[in-house]
Amino acid sequence: MAPNTLPDDQLNVIILITESPSQNGYIESLINAYIRAGHTVICDAHNFFFSNHTPDFIHIHWPERLYKWLSIEGIKKTDIHQTIKNRLAWYKSRNVKIIYTIHNLQPHGSHTNTEKDIYKTVLNHADILLHHCNKSIELVQKIYPFAQDKKNVVCPHGDYLIHYRNIPQLDARKKYNIPPEKIVTLNFGTQKPYKNTNLINEAFDQLKIDSKFLFIAGRYQNPGKNALAKLYYRFLSMVAQKFGSPKKKVLHKAIPTEEIPYLLNSADIVFLGQEHGLNSGLIALAATYSKPVVCPNIGCFKESIKEWQHASYQAGNAADAANALNKIYDKVLDNKKRNTAFDNTKWLADSSWDKHVERIPLVSDS
Structure with missing residues (x-):
């Protein structure tokens, strides 16, 4: 979007994002879109x-960045909530508007009441709540009724073109020793309990397809500083990789950004097994690489891919997940027979970061 298409009061606002560019690509893509829009x-x-x-705006994404994922000297952990509250009030007193993109409904992992209170504080001070789907608005307002008084805006999750590489599928599969004739279902990401690896395996085992192949990639959830836990997870990874099924491959390790294109290009289908959740960047990543998605009907998942090739299932129901996989397998097999790929041109156009930024009401009072 050219800067001169913006309203006069929306030109060149100053935005402080409480994140920095990272391997994820989400924040860097958003920053680039803000800059292209003249901000x-x-x-x-x-x-x-x-x-x-x-600044004119503060844009908060994950409140954990303010109290857990940041090393701050001079602020005691017992004082961090009040410090965040005071700082938000300081900005508000200077007519700075607070934008909060709601990626999840509660803090990551196990969390304390203080962490929940910090989430509530951020929400309470926010002027604009950005959601990746309409369902998110409903869910947030159910937990925090005062969110109805905020400006709620839907900004769909953007693409991952920033790190995209088109690697021939044969080359990608050679890297992982996956036979070229297989129909590969990929589950990618940090393997956390709620992402339900057991359901993924159970659903896959129910498929009556000779060419099926399951590829699970991503490290186990960080066991912390417990040395025994680290050894246990490393042992599980070694066993899975050495004695795995000829129809399955497990790659339990942290996946660097430069390797992600190999994973996605090796796959035919992307499968998500979460029991609960609001958003998943894996859905946008799959669509960016023209891979159809099978996911549970939770949070924003189904709404996020309504314009993309997908099949959804009831969360936690392995039989329903297997049926959803079968539907997508049929489409993949048909494409392979016709030597065609799924066309994601429309999805990419609708999910551009420029459109994401266009939807944000960046109107400064100054």
């Missing part, structure tokens, strides 16, 4: 706490 972007949560500059 000035300042990054990093340290600026949120210590800068004396007054």
Whole structure:
């Protein structure tokens, strides 16, 4: 979007994002879109706490960045909630508008009441709540009724073209020793309990398809500093890789950004097994690589891919998941017979980061 298409009061606003570019690609893509739209972007949560500059907007994504994922000297853990509250009030007193993109409904992993309170504080101070789907608005307002008084805006999750590479499928499969004739179902990401690896395996085992192949890639959830837990997870990975089924491959390791194109290009289908959740970047990643998606009907999942090739199932129901996989397998087999690929041109156009930024009401009061 060219900067001169913006309203006069929306030209060149200054936005402080409490994140920095990372391997994920989401934040860097958003920053680039903000800049293309003519805005000035300042990054990093340290600026949120210590800068004396007054931007037009603060854009918060994951509240954990302000209290858990950031090393801050001089602020005690027992004081962090009040410090965040005071800092938000300081910005509000200077007519800075707070934008909060709601990626999840509650803090990541196990969490304390203080962490829940910090989430509520961020929501309470926000002027604009950005959601990746309409269902998110409903779910957030059910938990936090005061969110009805905020400006709620739907901005669908953007693409992952920033790290996209088109690698021939044969080359990608050679890297992982996957036979070229297989129909590969990929489950990718940190293997956490709620992502339900057991259901993925159970659903896959119910498929009556000779060419089926399951590829699970991603490290186990960080066991923390417990040395025994680390050894246990490493042992599980070694066993899975050494004695795995000829129809399955397990790659339990942290996947660097430069390897992600190999994973996605090796696959035919992307499968998500979550029991619960609001959003998943894996859906947008799959669509970016023209891979159909099989996912549970939870949170924003189904709505996020309504314009893309997908099949959904009841969360936790392995038989329903197997039926959904079968539907997509039929489409993949048909494409392979005709030597065609799924066309994601429309999805990419609708999910561009420029359109994402266009939807955000960046109107400064200054």
